[in-house]
Amino acid sequence: MTPHDVIPEALVNAALSLDASLSRADLVFTFGETRDPTHGDYATNLALTLAPKLGQKPRAVAEAIVARLALPPAYVSKIEVAGPGFINFFLAREERAAVLARVVAAGPRYGRANGGTARGTKVNVEFVSANPTGPLHVGHGRGAALGDAIAALLEWTGHAVTREFYVNDGGAQIDKLARSLWARVQQCAGRAAEIPEGGYHGDYLKELAAAILAREGRGFADLPEEEGVSRCRAIAVQSQRAEQDADLREFGVRFDVVFSESQLYREGAIDQALAELARHGVTFERDGALWLRSTAFGDDKDRVLRKSDGTYTYLLPDIAYHRHKRERGFARAIDVWGADHHGYVPRMRAALRALGYGDDFLHVQIVQLVRVMRGGEEVRFSKRTGEFVTLRDLFQETGVDAARYFFLMRRGDAQFVFDVDLAKSQTEENPVFYVQMAHARMSGIFRVAAREPAQVTADGVDLGALTMPEEIDLLNELTAFPGLVARAADALEPHRITGYLEGLARIAHAWYHKYRVLGEVEEAARLVLARAVRQVLANGLTLLGIRAPDRM
RNA sequence: GCGCCCGUAGCUCAGGUGGAUAGAGCAGCAGCCUUCUAAGCUGUUGGUCGGAGGUUCGAAUCCUCCCGGGCGCACCA
Numbered sequence: 001m002t003p004h005d006v007i008p009e010a011l012v013n014a015a016l017s018l019d020a021s022l023s024r025a026d027l028v029f030t031f032g033e034t035r036d037p038t039h040g041d042y043a044t045n046l047a048l049t050l051a052p053k054l055g056q057k058p059r060a061v062a063e064a065i066v067a068r069l070a071l072p073p074a075y076v077s078k079i080e081v082a083g084p085g086f087i088n089f090f091l092a093r094e095e096r097a098a099v100l101a102r103v104v105a106a107g108p109r110y111g112r113a114n115g116g117t118a119r120g121t122k123v124n125v126e127f128v129s130a131n132p133t134g135p136l137h138v139g140h141g142r143g144a145a146l147g148d149a150i151a152a153l154l155e156w157t158g159h160a161v162t163r164e165f166y167v168n169d170g171g172a173q174i175d176k177l178a179r180s181l182w183a184r185v186q187q188c189a190g191r192a193a194e195i196p197e198g199g200y201h202g203d204y205l206k207e208l209a210a211a212i213l214a215r216e217g218r219g220f221a222d223l224p225e226e227e228g229v230s231r232c233r234a235i236a237v238q239s240q241r242a243e244q245d246a247d248l249r250e251f252g253v254r255f256d257v258v259f260s261e262s263q264l265y266r267e268g269a270i271d272q273a274l275a276e277l278a279r280h281g282v283t284f285e286r287d288g289a290l291w292l293r294s295t296a297f298g299d300d301k302d303r304v305l306r307k308s309d310g311t312y313t314y315l316l317p318d319i320a321y322h323r324h325k326r327e328r329g330f331a332r333a334i335d336v337w338g339a340d341h342h343g344y345v346p347r348m349r350a351a352l353r354a355l356g357y358g359d360d361f362l363h364v365q366i367v368q369l370v371r372v373m374r375g376g377e378e379v380r381f382s383k384r385t386g387e388f389v390t391l392r393d394l395f396q397e398t399g400v401d402a403a404r405y406f407f408l409m410r411r412g413d414a415q416f417v418f419d420v421d422l423a424k425s426q427t428e429e430n431p432v433f434y435v436q437m438a439h440a441r442m443s444g445i446f447r448v449a450a451r452e453p454a455q456v457t458a459d460g461v462d463l464g465a466l467t468m469p470e471e472i473d474l475l476n477e478l479t480a481f482p483g484l485v486a487r488a489a490d491a492l493e494p495h496r497i498t499g500y501l502e503g504l505a506r507i508a509h510a511w512y513h514k515y516r517v518l519g520e521v522e523e524a525a526r527l528v529l530a531r532a533v534r535q536v537l538a539n540g541l542t543l544l545g546i547r548a549p550d551r552m
Numbered sequence: 553g554c555g556c557c558c559g560u561a562g563c564u565c566a567g568g569u570g571g572a573u574a575g576a577g578c579a580g581c582a583g584c585c586u587u588c589u590a591a592g593c594u595g596u597u598g599g600u601c602g603g604a605g606g607u608u609c610g611a612a613u614c615c616u617c618c619c620g621g622g623c624g625c626a627c628c629a
Contacts, residue, residue, distance in 0.1 A: 305627095495565095506577090
């Protein structure tokens with residue numbers, strides 16, 4: 001039980017006792033850490049929001065609530081009504097230090113939710129989902145880090161999460177890839193051949209073509225064109241998928257499910273989706289094509305599902321895919337998409353409405369494209385010209401930890417400039433090193449003391465010895481962590497965790513620099529504090545998929 | 553033209569779903585190593601929250617309009 005559980009509960013009970021007509025739904029208020037220590041440790045605006053409903057002055061309501069507040073004995077040292085009607089709580093010293101016992105007891109699980117409303121809810125997080133037409137670039141890396149962290153946040157708050165990768169292995173892009181590869185095979189065999197219009201010019205197809213000829217023999221180039229293209233298609237998809245998987249694995253991202261578009265065709269899911277849309281009466285024919293009446297569901301124009309040439313647009317398999325997710329039992333589907341797809345959101349949402357799904361089923365998290373800076377200049381990349389900044393290039397240069405951290409330290413929907421030089425630097429300016437260094441320093445204390453952090457507990461230790469301002473700050477920060485994780489998960493915003501870690505690391509560095517642990521009269525208490533700080537730094541980093549090293 | 557995202561210190565960005573005097577980090581300036589990592593710490597300068605209205609006890613946050621940037625508006629994916 002943390003102050004975040006205890007005090008709000010007491011507030012609710014006190015408020016309800018004020019007036020018989022009040023119900024829990026009337027009590028809308030915030031409770032949280034204060035920014036200014038003179039306002040105590042925690043504050044609530046309950047009286048301010050309640051006053052209009054009761055027709056009384058906020059400060060009078062606040063006084064009435066305080067008078068009826070039933071908190072455990074010696075829980076707070078002071079409660080005051082301040083400003084326009086805030087209620088400020090000053091935690092008793094023993095209660096503040098009690099967080100250390102909670103951290104020690106929970107260990108790597110500190111910050112995970114162990115109860116609540118959405119326990120075990122099945123959530124599907126689909127991310128990266130790069131077409132198998134080439135290597136992963138830095139934008140995919142950002143999506144990978146973000147999707148993985150969002151999935152982790154949901155796991156930490158008790159959801160049953162499936163990490164999923166969708167492979168577009170049908171459609172025109174793959175056809176172009178296959179024909180581009182076939183052209184490279186011809187060129188490699190010494191024949192004149194052109195990369196088709198809109199095809200792929202990258203060197204990786206040259207290398208793949210050479211490998212094919214080496215493996216299959218030069219007769220491969222003599223196959224009839226359609227057979228050659230067909231075999232190139234299978235080889236190209238398989239090869240690109242294998243490379244993407246290898247990159248992702250090294251980047252620390254693992255998927256539970258890799259789902260192929262072709263599976264939807266094989267299972268008849270496309271036709272089923274089409275039939276269900278027809279059954280809902282939301283399709284119509286015009287100009288030889290089959291359309292979805294998406295304007296009836298918030299889209300700004302109707303959309304083609306089946307083109308006049310009989311083939312399907314991308315929308316239909318995508319509808320079938322999300323219907324498939326629903327039928328697999330997921331209560332929510334979170335899709336992490338690149339910014340270049342954001343115009344696609346309204347029609348997807350409209351399609352799911354047409355199927356009768358609630359708007360809370362699909363959440364599309366847009367991830368803005370990444371610009372890469374090195375040596376003060378922007379590094380350009382383009383699939384068209386074959387010039388790449390691949391994800392692999394990036395994390396091999398900066399390290400996986402730095403790359404992941406950088407991708408996560410900004411909101412996903414904000415534009416982002418990746419400073420390669422900063423990510424590589426091993427100084428305080430680099431936030432990931434700064435945070436990891438704080439963890440390493442806490443570890444260093446135990447190394448010098450020749451003690452295992454796990455063996456240091458709060459049992460029998462006088463935690464009242466922790467009285468310095470930095471120590472009070474640290475205790476408050478540690479207390480705030482579980483609530484922060486919950487809010488970050490709710491908002492699907494991992495960058496809140498990096499911000500928290502930098503703040504915690506800052507105080508930890510200041511504390512470390514200013515006070516000694518070993519050999520001081522406060523040693524026992526400070527060792528417990530160091531252990532708890534180390535644990536929470538590690539938990540936050542681990543959640544984000546970043547290592548917490550014991551030495552740098 | 554329409555839609556979505558964004559505009560906060562010189563720079564890069566936070567700002568807990570409307571709260572108290574808008575915060576960090578870099579950069580700048582001034583300091584700190586016989587000590588568990590100076591791979592660090594301390595102090596300090598710096599603001600018309602793009603602009604104008606509105607909603608209310610209270611707005612960086614919500615609404616409207618305008619300015620400026622990015623992206624998207626296919627019988628492509």
